[in-house]
Amino acid sequence: MPHARKSVTPAQVADEFSRTAKVLVRHFNERLGEHGVSTPRSRLVVEVARSQPVRLTELALAVGIAQGTASTLVDALVRDGLLERQTSADDRRSVLLRVTAQGAALAQDWTAGYERAAEELFEPLTPQQMATLVDILRTLSAAGD
Amino acid sequence: MPHARKSVTPAQVADEFSRTAKVLVRHFNERLGEHGVSTPRSRLVVEVARSQPVRLTELALAVGIAQGTASTLVDALVRDGLLERQTSADDRRSVLLRVTAQGAALAQDWTAGYERAAEELFEPLTPQQMATLVDILRTLSAAGD
DNA sequence: TATCGATGTATCTACGTCTATGTAACCTCC
């Protein structure tokens, strides 16, 4: 049972949240940087590998970024030979994305790196606390529509 | 008492966290946008109003951004007449920041806007949940040094 | 007091991000 504590104001919670968010971002960037990739780029490649072929807008939705952002990032990843664009035969407006062989190999590495980074990060929490945290996070993001 | 639930992986927690973080950012940007300011700019002005006179690096630390970022943002806020820079007499390397009269008035408005936005955002949580959340957040950011 | 490392700020570069907009292709309905 949680011990008694002085009540916190919503603004304090917000402050603490954004501070922690920055810690997470930095942690993932550092760990994935050791694999030679940034967090957003790795997220895209991993997601394409997981669900290819996938349309651009679907991909953006899956990883939680705006479509325009995804378009730009994918462009760079195609230039770097990790992803392939292909116009859909069914709907010539849409673009189907797939990983190249190189992209697939890196996606595996980066998935492992991401998971390890997450384990490190949440290591100080008990499974119970992780479950509680996810509960709260889902409540918040569900409300923020 | 929390009910039993399937255990979550650290990577899932990380995903949920970053998704929620985006919801928060968007919410604050929207609410503060109604006051004609972005979240980072308002945070700076409010913090200066709260603890003036304050050095640039101190300010950056207080709001949790990099010193270079603070320098650029402060530059714009000075141009817009909300803050004043003054070289310290004690240490001529350092810059003391203060709000102008206009900045002070806006800081009050923005503080209220920020607090209201935070209340809205965390409204779905019980005080108990807020306390638990802050507990967990502090554990995480303390570990992430 | 001359030097050298430490500190405070500004600036540069690169990145990820969003919003708004443009363009092409699709689909519906008359």
Add this chain to the structure above:
DNA sequence: GGAGGTTACATAGACGTAGATACATCGATA
């Protein structure tokens, strides 16, 4: 089968951010 609205993607502009670095100043010490 064409018109008009809708959808998919690309592009442009603005912003906030970090990191590295340059520069001025400080402080300790030889």
